[in-house]
Amino acid sequence: MSNTHIINANLTGAKLENADLKGSDLTNTNLSFAMLYRTSFSQVDLSGSELSNVEFYDDAIWTVAYYFTSNEPTWDSNMGAA
Numbered sequence: 001m002s003n004t005h006i007i008n009a010n011l012t013g014a015k016l017e018n019a020d021l022k023g024s025d026l027t028n029t030n031l032s033f034a035m036l037y038r039t040s041f042s043q044v045d046l047s048g049s050e051l052s053n054v055e056f057y058d059d060a061i062w063t064v065a066y067y068f069t070s071n072e073p074t075w076d077s078n079m080g081a082a
């Protein structure tokens with residue numbers, strides 16, 4: 001699934017364990033309650049995405065993930081925006 005455009009998608013509760021989303025565009029995608037164990041968000045555009053209540057976010061790969069400040073994601077309360 002790398003280099004995919006998944007814009008405005010509803011992935012609420014999705015089980016994305018070990019998914020390779022490298023280079024994908026997840027603009028305005030709802031990832032609430034998704035399981036992110038070992039998911040690669042490397043070089044992913046997270047602009048406007050909903051990341052509240054995600055599980056295993058600390059085991060995901062966030063290298064060079066980014067967002068535009070004009071459309072910041074909604075972070076889980078335990079996550080810190082880089």
